[in-house]
Amino acid sequence: MDLLPTQEQQQIIDTAASFLANEFPINQLLGAPNSDTRISREHLQKIAQLGWLGIGLPEELQGVGYGLSEEALLFVELGRNLMPPSLLGSVLGGRLAGLCGEHERMRSLLDGDIKVALAISHPGSETKIGKSISGEFLIYEPHEADLLLVADEGGAALLPLKSMQTTEDDRCIDETLGVSSAIAKNVPVLCYLPAENDHLFLRGTILVSAMLLGIAEATLARSVDYAKQREQFGKVIGSFQAIKHYCAEMAVRCESVRSMLYHTSITFQAQSPAGVFDACSLKALAIEAAQYNANTAIQIHGGMGFTREMDIHLFVKRAQVLGTLFGGERYHLRRLLCEPVVD
Amino acid sequence: MNLDFTPQQLQFREQVRDWLQAHKPSEPRPDDGAEGRAFDLAWQKTLYTGGWAGINWPKAYGGQGFDTFQQLIFLMEYAKSGAPGDHYRFNGLNLAGPTIIACGDEEQRKTHLPPILKGDVIWCQGFSEPSAGSDLASLKTRAIVDGDELIVTGSKIWTSWARFADWQQLLVRTDADAPKHAGISWVINRMDNPGMEIRPIHDMAGGSDLHEVFYDEVRIPLKNIVGGINNGWRVSMAQLSFERGTAFMPSQIETQKTIEELIELARNTRLDDGRLAIDDDHIAFQLAKLRAETRSLLAMTLLGISRNERSGMPGPEGSMLKLFQSELYKRITTVALDIVGADRARLSGLTGRWPQAFLGSFANTLGGGTSEVMRNIIGERYLGLPK
Structure with a gap:
């Protein structure tokens, strides 16, 4: 038993962190409203060349051959660096296509030739996901997207974005992403994978939780740095308990979610009965941690935190968006309560 | 992993x-x-x-x-x-x-x-004093060296089960002129030593396991000093990291049992409007959240053990576990009151354990270092924020 990353896993983390900091510095996002195209096709292909999009896919499916743990570690770094959720669309889409036996499509997804947008059921609308889909959906990052990934507890599907009736791009709470609505009436999908074969919805839940952890950790780190520098009343504000205790609360949330992410990536991969229990617990905790930490970080940064000159607000907004993907807090808490006790 | x-x-x-x-x-x-x-x-x-x-x-x-x-x-x-x-x-x-x-x-x-x-x-512990609680290092109980003995005068408080203990680990001030952390010694004391008086404290949950202990020229052999004279602060810091490490493992599994029993209770208890408690959204979401948090307590423990195993030394992360667990237990007992409703008024009977646990839970965020002290430790030693 050793819950910490191995040396090899730590290498994945370090490589990802330094690549992202060099290639996609967060300050590029400042003052660039609606940069839905932050990841151009060339960028996506460059990321694909690192093998990231197939990191958790077995080698027989032309993946890198790592498991969910490595995939999750990568997504923590993507979340920390505010990389767009469509990368999750590519990873899950590639897996879906591969497991459905559509190897050509899988290859172009893993190579980054195709952009996959994520869609969720519109609140209050009855949606049906199967060999065809119906209902009203919210689509994140529709701009230049080729395919759409939809998933629920029953299964997951890929379909061409063009086959849906989409509205004009709407303004998204997260100005670095776009959002639009789409209505589908029995639109046939390209491929559909029932959850019995591979639970893509819960895998997405775990990977979004990893991105939320990245946000929780990034906002803690920024707050601690700021609290060590900013002086008032002749002292750095981090010496005041009011600020110090906020930071301690943020740190506890990071520790709790990181522990749960590691634990869940193992139990879920092993298809242990605890996998679902852990995934639902994880998502609820990750949403709370990311939102508490990002929101508190604004308060710690004071008036400057409220401006667009700093990047904290981007984390606040992204935490809200990620919270809606693959089931929100209430969804997962309700589901968790229905699960039997685990050891 | x-x-x-x-x-x-x-x-x-x-x-x-x-x-x-x-x-x-x-x-x-x-x-x-x-x-x-x-x-x-x-x-x-x-x-x-x-x-x-x-x-x-x-x-x-x-x-x-x-x-x-x-x-x-x-x-x-x-x-x-x-x-x-x-x-x-x-x-x-x-x-x-x-x-x-x-x-x-x-x-x-x-x-x-x-x-x-x-x-x-x-064994029992003599650390806190009436004027040295969270600020433990300001303790005043004096120990004067007299030949091969210490003569101890002062008082201690919050000593659990003192009147049923044979031995005590005691912190005393052996150098009143040194800076406050540098004049303390950790000594072994017999509880039947002449010159001691033990008074039980009656707590809000009905217990009397806590005590005040008074020392009037109590003689303790010098050879009972552990870790060297005036080195007691370092000795007790090593100890507090045991207390915040694996020592709390059993109570974590206890917490898991408690939350599962509470969920079971909610499935079988009717609210005043006739619905089962579990069918009330507010109660259900709180229970589910507590269940998730309790699950992460296990994961945090395993991560902590993995970390200690690699570094060979319990780090300040143990304070996060202590803070998280004691606050969590307090929330569990509060939700329990919501579920038992008006029966919270009765300390006996089938549901009496829940209001009883609520009363006792206040000790969790006070004993072994208050939650505020834990947040200071996390802020200063884990995050590197200045004092």
Whole structure:
């Protein structure tokens, strides 16, 4: 038993962190409203060349051959660096296509030739996901997207974005992403994978939780740095308990979610009965941690935190968006309560 | 990252399980202090005879010398088996004993460690004082060197089970002129030493396990100083990291049991509007959140153990666990009151344990370092924020 990353896993983390900091510095996002195209096709292909999009896919499916743990570690770094959720669309889409036996499509997804947008059921609308889909959906990052990934507890599907009736791009709470609505009436999908074969919805839940952890950790780190520098009343504000205790609360949330992410990536991969229990617990905790930490970080940064000159607000907004993907807090808490006790 | 146990470890788990099943006491622990003491000591003797006492203590002093994973497995199985909690044995097994192992000399180890494991003695703690609570280092109880003895005068407070203890780990000021952290010594004191007076404190939950202890020129041999004179602060800091490390593992599994029992209660309790408590959204979401948090407590413990195993030393992360767990337990008991509704007024009967647990829960975020002290430690030692 050793819950910490191995040396090899730590290498994945370090490589990802330094690549992202060099290639996609967060300050590029400042003052660039609606940069839905932050990841151009060339960028996506460059990321694909690192093998990231197939990191958790077995080698027989032309993946890198790592498991969910490595995939999750990568997504923590993507979340920390505010990389767009469509990368999750590519990873899950590639897996879906591969497991459905559509190897050509899988290859172009893993190579980054195709952009996959994520869609969720519109609140209050009855949606049906199967060999065809119906209902009203919210689509994140529709701009230049080729395919759409939809998933629920029953299964997951890929379909061409063009086959849906989409509205004009709407303004998204997260100005670095776009959002639009789409209505589908029995639109046939390209491929559909029932959850019995591979639970893509819960895998997405775990990977979004990893991105939320990245946000929780990034906002803690920024707050601690700021609290060590900013002086008032002749002292750095981090010496005041009011600020110090906020930071301690943020740190506890990071520790709790990181522990749960590691634990869940193992139990879920092993298809242990605890996998679902852990995934639902994880998502609820990750949403709370990311939102508490990002929101508190604004308060710690004071008036400057409220401006667009700093990047904290981007984390606040992204935490809200990620919270809606693959089931929100209430969804997962309700589901968790229905699960039997685990050891 | 893995959660796997080796075949040997799994076999060890079976052994622990079987032994506990066959030997754990069938009758509940008596509430009465003297009877409780006798029960605790008898159970410790049984553990010792069976070869399960001092699982991580060196064999030379009667321990088993098990590694961290055997220790983890033992503690998990122990808690699951429903065997008696540490109760009065807590201090000797988790604080005084490990401190003497880490910082004591050979004579102190040989004298004091075996009796703890054999179930001959109960230990208690004399750290806090009326004017030195969270600011422990400002303690004033004076110890003057007189020949080969210390003469101790002052008072201590919050000493658990003092009137049922044989020995005490005591912090005294041996140098009044030194800076406050540099003039403290950690000493071993007999509880029947002349010049001591012990007064129980009656707490808000109906218990009287806490005490005030007064010292009027109490004589303690110099050889009872552990870790060197004026070095007591460092000795007690080493100790507090045991307290915030694996020592709380059993109570974490206890927390898991408690939340599951509470969910079961909510499935069977009707609210005043006639619905089952579990069908009330507000209650259901709170219960689910507590269930998720309790689950992460287990994961945090496993991560902490993995970290200690690699670094060889418990770090300040233990304070996060202590903070998280004690605050969580408090929230659990508050939600319990919501579920039992007006029955919260009754401390007896089938649901009486819940309001009783609520009353007792206030101790969790005070004892062993308040939540505020934990947040200071996390802020300063883990995050590097200035004092």
